[in-house]
Amino acid sequence: MESQAMERQADEKIDLRGTPCPMNWVKTKLRLEELEQGQLLEVLLDDGEPMRNVPGSVKAEGHRIVEAAPLEHGFRLLIERAGDATQ
Amino acid sequence: MDTGKSKEQRAEQRAEELKAGGFIPQRQRGKITVRCKAPGGRMTSERLAKIAEVARRYGQGVVHLSVRMSPEILYVDLSDLDDVVRELGEVGQEIASCGKRFRVTTACGGCEYNPNGWTDTQRLALEATDRFFGQETPHKFKTCFSGCVIDCMRSRQTDLGLQGMVRPSLDAEKCTRCGICVRVCQDEALTMAEDELPVRDTDRCTCCGDCIKSCPFDAMVPGRIGHAVYVGGKHGKHPHVAYPVAELVPDDTVMDVIEATMEWYRQHGNTGERIGNTFDRVGIDGFRRALRDVVGDGLLTAEDLQKHGWRSVFYRGLADTFPQYGALD
Structure with missing residues (x-):
């Protein structure tokens, strides 16, 4: 399942490089809520505070990060939207 | 019994007795600040409502939150202290303390x-x-x-x-070598080793846990918490x-x-x-x-x-x- 997910294309993309905490997480959360369960959201984030905060918040909401890849500056996360029951 | 003591000494002794019980004499003659106990700064809404009610009835309707998290009811008359303690006690609200002793944590x-x-x-x-x-x-x-x-x-x-503090521990099976933990560490305590698994420099680590919270795959997990x-x-x-x-x-x-x-x-x-x-x-x-x-x-x-x-x-x-x-x- 996981390898399949990694090959799947993101259903939505959002570039949050340059967006400070906590707005980057707020925007990630709102965009995830627009998706259906199991759909994938690609998020681009800066290094530093955004990476210290956003992945933890994503996990705490019950979503699953299926892929994380370093960029020259920052990271690309692929997040699978959880069902509402787990949120 | 107190005949050997001056008026000032007796006043000071009385002030110490009051402070031991969490009653702080104010600048205003005869007025007392009543310090309420709130370990960890935590308070039920019932107790908070009672403190507000007592402050309104016996004080001037104002409460000061002390530097160490105790709600303090201001401007209580010395003669009302027994009633104040009894009323607060109705909801289990106790009085804190001052002076030379273990204070509310x-x-x-x-x-x-x-x-x-x-x-x-x-x-x-x-x-x-x-x-x-x-x-x-x-x-x-x-x-x-x-x-x-x-x-x-x-x-x-x-x-x-x-x-x-938390000492992190790595589950190598789950690690995808994405490198997030290395980049989030503010103390440069993590580096990618030859096999591309993160290695922790125990001398540099402050045990903050940022690497654990940011790991997308729960590969970095709490080893020991203390x-x-x-x-x-x-x-x-x-x-x-x-x-x-x-x-x-x-x-x-x-x-x-x-x-x-x-x-x-x-x-x-x-x-x-x-x-x-x-x-x-x-x-x-x-x-x-x-x-x-x-x-x-x-x-x-x-x-x-x-x-x-x-x-x-x-x-x-x-x-x-x-x-x-x-x-x-």
Whole structure:
């Protein structure tokens, strides 16, 4: 399942490089809520505070990060939207 | 009985008696500030409503939140104190304390609901207050619990501060070598090894847990959770930064640490001397020896304090001003 997910294309993309905490997480959360369960959201984030905060918040909401890849500056996360029951 | 004492001495004695009970004489003659007990700064809405009601009826409808989290009802008449105590008692609201004794323990949100916390600061603050509140010491004795190294409760400026910390552990099976943990670490304690798995430099790690929280795949997990122990800090006219004396002390040892510290302080502290000043006067190794019986391997050595992890939590250069921790036989 996981390898399949990694090959799947993101259903939505959002570039949050340059967006400070906590707005980057707020925007990630709102965009995830627009998706259906199991759909994938690609998020681009800066290094530093955004990476210290956003992945933890994503996990705490019950979503699953299926892929994380370093960029020259920052990271690309692929997040699978959880069902509402787990949120 | 008091005939040998001057009017001023009697007034001072009366003021001390009031303070022991958590009643602070105000600048205004006959008016008292009533300090309410709130371990960890936590309060039920029922108690909060009662405090508001009492403040309205017996004071001037104002409450001050003390520096150490106690709601203080202002402008209460000395003659109303019994009624105030009785009314607050109806909802289980107790009165705090002042003076030379163990004070109400303060705490941050901790791991119960704060995303940053690693230790259950609220539960421990309640337990410490239940067990030690009001016990007499040579001077005031303040304790606090912070849930993580951010240290919102300022354990390094407290007589005895306990600060949550977590030693991370890597599950190599789950690690995808994405490198997030390496990049989020503010202390450059993680590097990617030859096999591309993150390796932790234990000398540089402050046990903050950022790598654990940011790991997308739960490969970096809590290995051991415990408390850093800081002793001898104070603010006030002559501030004193606390000495880090132990690390990763488990929950079930915390009350023993408090008890042992108070016991040593009672034996060695002069009346009116804060524990940090006692260390200045008699040195710290005697206390470290007493604490070793409780925390064992968790005791910090002179070598430990020279490591980046410990040096980095203090203001630049301050660690160099610390007294040398001797080798204990």
